[in-house]
Amino acid sequence: MSDFCENARHATTALRALFPATPLQRNDHLSAKYDADIWLKREDLSPVRSYKIRGAFHAMSKELSKNPEQKLFVCASAGNHAQGVAYVCQHFGVQGVIFMPVTTPQQKIQKTKIFGRDSIEVRLVGDYFDETLAASQSYCKEANGHFLAPFDDLDVIEGQASVAVEMIEELGRSPDMVILPVGGGGLSAGIKQYMEIEAPETDLRYVEPTGARSLAAAVKNGAPVTLNEVDNFVDGASVARIGELNFSALSDVAPDKIFACPEDRICTTILEMLNVEGVVLEPAGALSVDALGDVKSEIRGKTVVCVTSGGNFDFERLPEVKERAQRYLGxxxxxxxxxxxxxxxxxxxxxxxxxxxxxxxxxxxxxxxxxxxxxxxxxxxxxxxxxxxxxxxxxxxxxxxxxxxxxxxxxxxxx
Structure with a gap:
């Protein structure tokens, strides 16, 4: 485990070649609302507006250090992972082939192309992500490329742990609680492993959208399971099956520390942060803030960090978000x-x-x-x-x- 922490710190230092540490900001509005000391770790302010750039950078950096001749990297993603990989490909001057579903919004496709510039090629394959993933893995094998998994990868997990390294350095102490959004488990597995060694006194909470509770299902089953149905509204965290490597780090999480946030309630949080604070969060990025209401009786007077994991919000979705928020509020x-x-x-x-x-x-x-x-x-x-x-x-x-x-x-x- 000490090797993991050392690798996470090394990843954090290396990331400074790309961008400064994302800010850890005290939020006065939330602090007053919950009578606590609430801080936001603003991963929505990274160059690609999500934490995904961290894992992509660390994984690619480690592969290039072992295999300098590797010039082709492949991934499958409909959003933040694609943008992170594109940015890092351009940084290292290697070629990336990014597979995205045909149904991916043009905004996300164009952002990926902007970040990758001449270093990447976007291929639109399949109506559903499973088809896209299969096509990307088949191509990667044929082209002798290196596949960059979005979360089920040890190097990616170490890279995402850099969020915790920065958080403790910026705060200058261990917070009482950290609230983590969970999708495939890369971010939560990385932060958990780092915090268990460097800040074992910190209470960790895990948040999933109600329509995609892959961690809760895996903990109940004792092993990852594939959900029969997934609500894709919280697209950045709507994963049908948590990663195997990720679950190995999260398997001992107590069920009562895993929260489910209703999709319509998340919409009220998105609007609150936008209208009151001017903070643009995508649905997955609002998960940790939305869960504050679930722990309000536990956090009074305590220091709490919420990881706002992403801000790639398509404003064409705003009418839907407003509609769902109004319904939830009655x-x-x-x-x-x-x-x-x-x-x-x-x-x-x-x-x-x-x-x-x-x-x-x-x-x-x-x-x-x-x-x-x-x-x-x-x-x-x-x-x-x-x-x-x-x-x-x-x-x-x-x-x-x-x-x-x-x-x-x-x-x-x-x-």
């Missing part, structure tokens, strides 16, 4: 109303709305009904309690309605 609901087809019926419904209620959606679903019409209605309000009052008025007036806000199947088809 400020927006969709319901189906059975409206009598008589003069004044619509006016009667509208008179029930309060001064803070706003119609965001109104659509007749059945226009041929003789006596009743089925209407899809979306209402936004400023206080969740307003819906209690509205639904009470509807029931008193004899209006039949169905709240479909939480009905995922109907919402997908109708909303």
């Amino acid at each position: 400020l927006k609901k969709y319901f189906i109303l059975r409206l009598p087809q008589r003069p004044g019926a619509l006016k009667g419904f509208l008179s029930m709305l309060g001064p803070d209620d706003d119609i965001a959606r109104f659509e007749y679903l059945k226009k041929s009904a003789r006596n009743f019409g089925t209407v899809l209605i979306g209402i936004e309000t400023q206080n969740a309690e307003n819906f209690t009052e509205l639904f009470g008025k509807l029931e008193d007036a004899g209006f039949a309605y169905r709240d479909i806000t939480s009905d995922q199947t109907l919402s997908e088809f109708l909303v």
Whole structure:
């Protein structure tokens, strides 16, 4: 283990050729909100706006030191890992071939090309990542390249541990708690192994999105398992199976120290950090901050570090994020109303709305009904309690309605 810490410190020193240590910043807003000393380790401020550059750099550096003739590196990624590999390929002057799914947003493709410039080639293969990964590994073998795994690699894990090295140096002491986002496990495995030696008194917590709990499933099973379904909203942490090497470092984590953050709640945190602090976080980058509410009773008066792992947020997703946040907070609901087809019926419904209620959606679903019409209605309000009052008025007036806000199947088809 001491070798691991030494390698992590060496990686940290070598990284200074690329960028200065990412800042560790005390956040006054969060500190006041939770009555604690809250610090953010701003990995969203790295050159590629995520910590992924660390593992890519360390792994490539070690391979080149062992094999200076290696000039081809290959990876598969739909986002942050691709950008990190591209940046590092350009730095070392080697060739990189980066496989990305055909469905990858153009913004991510263009950013990868900008970071890699003439040193990389992007190949779009497959609608799903599994297809992309298989194609990249097949090509790497044929071309005699070196494959750079996104997380299941010892050198990558050592590189990600540089986050912990910087964090302790910048803070000047060991924090009481560190909250870590978990996807494939590269970051959490690296930081855990380093902190166990250098700051064993620090309490570590691990956060996964509710729709991709690969660490929790592996801990329960005693070995990595492949999740049957994964919600890809938190794309930077939506991994169906935690890495084998990563789990070997995380296997002894207590189940009660692994938290699940609902995707819609993460959206409220993204908006809070953007609107209050001007900090742009991608969904995975907001995980650790979102989990503060889950540990608020434990952290009062303590020093807590949240690793904000990435800030590659596509602002075209902002309307979806706002929508999901409003639903989670109870400020927006969709319901189906059975409206009598008589003069004044619509006016009667509208008179029930309060001064803070706003119609965001109104659509007749059945226009041929003789006596009743089925209407899809979306209402936004400023206080969740307003819906209690509205639904009470509807029931008193004899209006039949169905709240479909939480009905995922109907919402997908109708909303």
